[in-house]
Amino acid sequence: xxxxxxxxxxxxxxxxxxxxxxxxxxxxxxxxxxxxxxxxxxxxxxxxxxxxxxxxxxxxxxxxxxxxxxxxxxxxxxxxxxxxxxxxxxxxxxxxxxxxxxxxxxxxxxxxxxxxxxxxxxxxxxxxxxxxxxxxxxxxxxxxxxxxxxxxxxxxxxxxxx
Numbered sequence: 001x002x003x004x005x006x007x008x009x010x011x012x013x014x015x016x017x018x019x020x021x022x023x024x025x026x027x028x029x030x031x032x033x034x035x036x037x038x039x040x041x042x043x044x045x046x047x048x049x050x051x052x053x054x055x056x057x058x059x060x061x062x063x064x065x066x067x068x069x070x071x072x073x074x075x076x077x078x079x080x081x082x083x084x085x086x087x088x089x090x091x092x093x094x095x096x097x098x099x100x101x102x103x104x105x106x107x108x109x110x111x112x113x114x115x116x117x118x119x120x121x122x123x124x125x126x127x128x129x130x131x132x133x134x135x136x137x138x139x140x141x142x143x144x145x146x147x148x149x150x151x152x153x154x155x156x157x158x159x160x161x162x
Contacts, residue, residue, distance in 0.1 A: 042127055047110040049128045050103050052143045056088040056122035059096035063114035063123050071107035072114060075100035088120045101143040106136055 033040060042048070059076035076096040079086075086094040115123050133139065 042129065046127065046129075047112050047125050049105060049126050049131055050108065050114070050141070051124055051126045052101055052103070053122040053124075054098065054101060054143045054145060056090070056120045057098055057101065057143075058088060058092055058094050058120055059098040060119060062117040062119065066113045066117045068111065068113065069107045069109050071104045073100060073102040073104075074098065088122070090120055092120055097146050098144050099146050103141045103143070105131075105139040105141065 059074065061074045061076070064070070064072040064074045076098050079095060079097050088094055110125075112125060115121075115125055131139075
């Protein structure tokens with residue numbers, strides 16, 4: 001009989017304790033964020049989407065070599081001697097023509113190793129964190145603007161004879 005009343009008293013104390021916690025949280029301000037209209041400010045140094053300022057890229061390929069998931073594809077070729085010299089914003093001479101610079105963000109693990117090894121600091125992680133799409137192919141970003149010299153050479157016209 002004693003254990004019955006002890007358990008009954010323990011049940012009442014437990015209910016009163018939980019009701020006290022509920023009343024305390026009832027009058028505290030809400031921390032819910034109304035997401036589509038209000039967004040959190042992301043902390044400095046957050047790792048988000050990769051962006052390459054291709055005008056400053058010297059085509060060294062350090063980023064693609066250090067990427068653990070191999071999500072960066074870089075293809076370059078030497079510039080011709082008759083072409084004018086081009087310099088990056090930090091003064092480095094651009095001696096290679098970068099005709100393929102693709103980043104597959106579906107394979108990126110957001111480690112940031114590629115941004116640390118870039119000598120011209122043209123590869124950065126932006127603050128954009130909302131880039132969902134329906135098609136997976138839209139997460140492959142193509143940054144190169146120049147064409148390969150092999151693509152620029154005119155092809156011989158066919159004579160039509162076998």
